[in-house]
Amino acid sequence: MIENLWQAIKEQLQTEIPDTQYRMWIDPLDLLPSEEEELLLGCPNPFSLNWVKDKYYARIVRVAQDLNPNTRKINFQVSTPRPSRSFPVSSARPQQFLLPGFDRKDQLRLNVNFTFDQFVTGPSNHFAYLASMALATGKNLHNNALYLFSSSGLGKTHLSQAVGHYIHQHQPQAKVLYLSTEDFTNEMVQSLKTNSMGTFKDKYRKNCDFLLLEEVHFLSGKETTQTELGYTLDNLFNDNKKIIFTSSLPPKDIPRLGSKLKSRLSSALIGSIDPPDFETRLGIVEKKSNFLGIGLLQEVKEFLAAKPFQDMRQLEGCLIRMSAQATLMNQRLDLSLAELVVQEQLEEKQEISMQAIKDLVGKYFRISLEEMTSRSRKRVHLIPRNLSIFLTRKYTSHTLETIGKAFNRDTTSVIYAVSTVEKDLKNNPEISKQVHFLSSQIEGIQNGPAPTTP
Numbered sequence: 001m002i003e004n005l006w007q008a009i010k011e012q013l014q015t016e017i018p019d020t021q022y023r024m025w026i027d028p029l030d031l032l033p034s035e036e037e038e039l040l041l042g043c044p045n046p047f048s049l050n051w052v053k054d055k056y057y058a059r060i061v062r063v064a065q066d067l068n069p070n071t072r073k074i075n076f077q078v079s080t081p082r083p084s085r086s087f088p089v090s091s092a093r094p095q096q097f098l099l100p101g102f103d104r105k106d107q108l109r110l111n112v113n114f115t116f117d118q119f120v121t122g123p124s125n126h127f128a129y130l131a132s133m134a135l136a137t138g139k140n141l142h143n144n145a146l147y148l149f150s151s152s153g154l155g156k157t158h159l160s161q162a163v164g165h166y167i168h169q170h171q172p173q174a175k176v177l178y179l180s181t182e183d184f185t186n187e188m189v190q191s192l193k194t195n196s197m198g199t200f201k202d203k204y205r206k207n208c209d210f211l212l213l214e215e216v217h218f219l220s221g222k223e224t225t226q227t228e229l230g231y232t233l234d235n236l237f238n239d240n241k242k243i244i245f246t247s248s249l250p251p252k253d254i255p256r257l258g259s260k261l262k263s264r265l266s267s268a269l270i271g272s273i274d275p276p277d278f279e280t281r282l283g284i285v286e287k288k289s290n291f292l293g294i295g296l297l298q299e300v301k302e303f304l305a306a307k308p309f310q311d312m313r314q315l316e317g318c319l320i321r322m323s324a325q326a327t328l329m330n331q332r333l334d335l336s337l338a339e340l341v342v343q344e345q346l347e348e349k350q351e352i353s354m355q356a357i358k359d360l361v362g363k364y365f366r367i368s369l370e371e372m373t374s375r376s377r378k379r380v381h382l383i384p385r386n387l388s389i390f391l392t393r394k395y396t397s398h399t400l401e402t403i404g405k406a407f408n409r410d411t412t413s414v415i416y417a418v419s420t421v422e423k424d425l426k427n428n429p430e431i432s433k434q435v436h437f438l439s440s441q442i443e444g445i446q447n448g449p450a451p452t453t454p
Contacts, residue, residue: 005068006031006039012063017056023137023170024116025052030079037072039064042079046290048117049076110178113291114161120287122280125155128271132159135242136166143269145243149250150273152444153311156246160212163244167210177204178212185225205235210242216265217247217437221256221364230261243268248440255433281305281315288316294323300338307342318342352445354392354406360441361388364434373408387435389414390421395442 014022028048034040041060043049052060053076064071116136121129128148133139135146148156164178184204191200204211219226236243247254250272251265276284282305289296296304309315321341326333362372365384372385385407392403393414400411407414424431 002034002039003031005064005071006041008067009039009060009063012067013056013059016059016063024133025056032077032079034075037070039071039074041074041076043076044079045117046078049078051117052076110161110164112165114158115165116162118287118291119155119158119162120276120280120283122276122283124274124276124280128156128159128273131269131271132163132244133166135244136163137170141269143267144237144240145245145268146271147245147247147251147265147268148271148273149247151248151275151311151440153313154273154275155312156273157214160214160244160246163210164212171209174209175207176210176212177208178214180214181216181218181222181225181229184213184229185222188225188228201232204232208236208241210244211236212244214246215248216245217249217254219257219261220254220437221366223258226258226261230258230264233261233264237264249433249437253433253436255430255437276312278305281309281312284312284315285319288319292319292323294319294333296333297335300333300335303335303338304342352395352442354396354398354403356445357391357395357442358388358406361391361438364438373406375408383431386417386421387431387438389417390435391438391442393418394439 010026013026017026025048028044029052030042032040032042039060041052043052057074061071061074064074116129116133119125119129131141131146132148134141135144148159150156161178164176167174167176188197188200191197219229233243245265245268250270251257251262251268254262254265257265282301285296285301285304289301304315304318307315318338318341321344322333322337325331325337325341331337358369358372361384362369365380367381367384371381372388374381376382389403389407389409392398392406393400398406400414403409404411404414409417421431421435425435426432
C-alpha cells in the first residue's frame with residue numbers, strides 16, 4: 001500500500017538525514033490521496049514546500065524508487081497543517097499562541113511567525129541559530145543554557161520564541177515559561193506583597209522544564225530580583241532543565257550585576273548575533289516579500305538588501321509600506337517606489353527629549369530630578385548628572401547653553417562634564433558599560449516600535 005511505502009521512505013530518510021533536519025523538514029510531511037504510482041506529499045506552508053523540493057526532492061525520489069521501482073512521480077502541495085502544528089494567522093496582525101502548562105495570566109504570547117523556518121541564517125547568526133536548534137531538539141551540547149545577545153532587531157527574540165514553538169510542537173507535555181525579566185520582577189514583588197512566595201518559587205523552580213528569559217540586561221541594579229533569580233537558576237541547572245537568555249549586552253558588560261549571577265550567565269553557551277551581511281539581508285528580503293505576497297524585481301530586492309539597515313524591523317517596515325502604497329495608490333512595486341520608502345524609513349527616527357534622557361538616567365541610578373540638577377558634588381549625584389549631560393549633548397540638537405540651563409550649570413560646566421565622560425569611556429570600564437547600556441535604551445526609543453506584520 002502507498003501508506004506503507006511512505007512510512008518505509010521516512011524510515012530510510014531518518015537514517016540518512018541528521019535528526020534535527022529530519023524533524024524540521026521530513027517529519028511534518030503528510031501523505032495525501034493520489035493516483036497509482038504517484039506520491040503526493042503535503043507541506044505545512046509554502047516555505048516548507050520550496051525548501052523540501054530544493055533540498056530533499058532528489059533524495060526522496062531515490063529512496064522511493066529503491067523501495068518501489070514502480071514509483072513514477074512525486075509531487076508536493078501545501079496542505080492543512082496537522083492540528084498539533086496549526087497556528088491560524090489573523091489578517092490583522094501576527095497570530096500569537098500560549099505555551100501549555102500554565103494559566104493565561106502567567107504567560108506572554110509567542111509570535112506565530114517567529115519559527116525556525118522563518119529565520120534567515122547567514123555568517124552573522126549561524127552559530128546562534130544552530131545552538132538554539134540544538135537546545136530545542138535535545139542535542140547534547142554539554143550545556144543546558146544558551147545566552148543570545150545582539151542589538152535590537154537582529155533576531156534574538158525570534159530564536160528564543162522559535163524554541164518555544166518547537167517545544168510546543170514536539171514536546172506538548174513540557175512546561176515552558178517565556179517571559180521578560182521585568183515580568184519576573186513584577187511577579188516576584190506581587191508574591192512578596194501577597195505572602196505567596198512559596199507558589200512563586202514552586203512555579204519557576206519545580207514546575208518549569210524550559211525557561212525562556214528575555215532582556216536580562218534589565219536586571220541591572222535589581223539586587224533582590226538578582227538574588228531570587230540566582231536561586232531559581234541554581235535549581236533549574238541542578239535538575240538539568242533548559243534555559244535561554246536574551247540580552248542586548250554580553251554578561252560581562254551588564255552594569256550593576258552581582259558577581260554570582262554574572263558568573264552563572266557567563267557559564268551559558270554564548271551566542272552573539274551581528275548585523276547581517278548583504279547576502280543575508282537579500283535572503284531576508286526574499287523571504288519577507290514572499291511571506292507578504294509581494295512580487296519584487298531582482299533589482300529592487302538587491303537595492304533593499306544593499307541599504308544600511310542595522311535593525312531588520314526597518315527592512316520589514318519598508319516592505320510593508322511598499323505593499324500598502326502599491327495597493328492603495330495603485331503604484332508599481334519598482335525601484336523608484338523602493339527608493340522613496342527607504343529614504344523615509346532611514347530618516348524616520350523619533351525625537352528624544354532632554355526630559356526623557358533625564359528620566360531614563362534618573363531611573364537607572366535611582367535619583368530624583370531634583371538631585372540630578374542640584375549643586376551637590378557627591379559622587380552618587382555627580383556621575384548621573386555628567387552622564388545625562390553627555391547623552392543629551394550626543395542625542396539631541398540642544399545648544400550648550402540650553403543644556404546648561406536645564407541642569408542649573410553654565411556652559412563651561414557642560415563642556416567639562418562631557419569631556420569627563422569621554423575620558424571615562426577610555427579609562428573607566430564601569431562608566432563605559434553604563435554609557436553603552438543607556439545609549440542602547442535611547443536608540444531603542446529613537447527607532448520606535450517594531451512594525452506589525454499584516
